[in-house]
Amino acid sequence: MDTVRNILQIKGNLVYTTCITCSVYEALEVLEERNLGALVVVDESGQLVGIFTERDYARKVILKGRSSKETxxxxxxxxxxVFVTPDTELEYCMQLMTNKFIRHLPVIENNQLTGLISIGDIMKYVINNKDFIIQNLEHYIVS
Known part of the structure; x- marks a missing residue:
């Protein structure tokens, strides 16, 4: 049973965040600097209150004629x-992302933000895991 915890053990728990009072422009700068697709939005106490994505920017700023420096x-x-816990199964995460049309899932444990996984993280994990299984089967057959 593969879980979010398996991905976080490889990827780590570093989460890039932005604040609710930051400008969209400031958040976009972080996305560009870190080559990210999303930032977790936290309040003054560090609690998860939202998520800011490139999709939010495209649909709610650019298409609405807003200014990223003023919004x-x-x-x-x-x-x-939508969020998950470290013990959430990856298959459920994939279903959730597909059904909700989302690409990023914050990870919450004991009411604390402990990570962020993306559909890319899940795909990378699944592909690497399949390659490992195939290599072991090939080794078993040859032996």
Missing amino acids: LVRDIMTDSP
């Missing part, structure tokens, strides 16, 4: 984001 993250973020 705040809280005005366009996806609030109450």
Whole structure:
């Protein structure tokens, strides 16, 4: 049973965040600097309040004719984001992402943000795991 914890053990728990009062422009700078597709939005106490994605920017700033320097993250973020725990099975994560049309899942444990996984993280894990199984089967057959 592969879980989110398996991915976090490889990827680590580093999560890039932005604040609700930051400008969209500031958040975009972090996305570009770190080559990310999303930032977790936290309040003053560090609690998860939303997620800011490139999709939010495209649909809620550019297409609406807003200014990224004048618009705040809280005005366009996806609030109450879907999240998972470290013990959530990867198959469930894939179903959730597909059904909700999302690419990123914050990871919460004991009411604390402990990670962020993307569909890319899941695919990389699944592919590497399949390659490992194939190599072991080939080794078994040859032996």
